Amino acid sequence: MSSLRTRLRVPSGAAPGETVTIRTIATHPMQSGLMPGPDGVTPPRNLVERFHCSFNGRTLIEIDLGPGVSVDPYLEFDAVVHESGEFVFTWVETDGSRHIETAAITVG
Amino acid sequence: MQLSRRKTLALGLGGAAVALGAAPAVATAAEATIERFTNGTPREPGGLALGVPEIAENGNAVPVEIVAPGAVAVLLVAPANPVPEVLTVRFPDPDGPNRLSTRIRMADTQTLVAVAEMADGRFVEATARVHVTVGGCGA
Numbered sequence: 001m002s003s004l005r006t007r008l009r010v011p012s013g014a015a016p017g018e019t020v021t022i023r024t025i026a027t028h029p030m031q032s033g034l035m036p037g038p039d040g041v042t043p044p045r046n047l048v049e050r051f052h053c054s055f056n057g058r059t060l061i062e063i064d065l066g067p068g069v070s071v072d073p074y075l076e077f078d079a080v081v082h083e084s085g086e087f088v089f090t091w092v093e094t095d096g097s098r099h100i101e102t103a104a105i106t107v108g
Numbered sequence: 109m110q111l112s113r114r115k116t117l118a119l120g121l122g123g124a125a126v127a128l129g130a131a132p133a134v135a136t137a138a139e140a141t142i143e144r145f146t147n148g149t150p151r152e153p154g155g156l157a158l159g160v161p162e163i164a165e166n167g168n169a170v171p172v173e174i175v176a177p178g179a180v181a182v183l184l185v186a187p188a189n190p191v192p193e194v195l196t197v198r199f200p201d202p203d204g205p206n207r208l209s210t211r212i213r214m215a216d217t218q219t220l221v222a223v224a225e226m227a228d229g230r231f232v233e234a235t236a237r238v239h240v241t242v243g244g245c246g247a
Binding site: 032065068069071076077079 | 208
């Protein structure tokens with residue numbers, strides 16, 4: 001069971017060929033597995049290990065995240081859109097659980 | 109931020125290590141990460157932009173922007189972090205905007221290194237020094 005909550009900011013519309021900015025944030029502790037908590041016990045590694053975004057089935061960006069990425073990983077990137085369609089966002093955690101979100105954009 | 113005994117000890121040990129000339133060990137871990145990424149291919153300067161603040165008050169969340177036109181993959185390394193490899197981003201379309209903006213942990217003041225693999229197989233590098241006022245731990 002994933003504890004992940006995510007927020008997206010994707011424009012709902014764009015002109016053909018326009019570059020749009022996509023902002024994503026996932027609420028996640030990004031436990032490195034190296035730092036002891038206040039009780040002195042080191043929680044096991046629990047990261048968003050991977051992020052993937054595609055548009056109409058075409059991969060736009062793929063990121064492997066390490067423990068050096070901040071708590072609540074914020075990822076902002078650009079995409080050029082030529083036609084209407086759907087962005088699919090996937091976050092994969094250390095235990096393999098996946099969180100998938102989609103966002104539609106109308107181009108024209 | 110409160111310094112725990114462990115952190116204080118770690119700081120002391122880190123200082124001692126630097127004083128004893130063990131600093132290259134830090135650079136070596138980062139260098140090994142980069143070598144794995146490039147397969148030992150020599151890197152050229154330029155060709156990608158690494159945007160950082162000059163001074164970061166909070167090492168737990170330092171904004172970093174990578175802009176790498178023509179790149180297919182970019183590795184970001186923070187050599188002084190316990191785990192130097194911060195992230196690897198892949199752009200399947202080298203002609204795309206190829207930009208990533210995020211926030212990273214930085215254990216200490218250091219020079220970040222971004223290495224990009226270009227579509228033509230070259231590797232280029234950009235570095236950026238960030239002064240960290242309060243280090244982000246456990247990275």
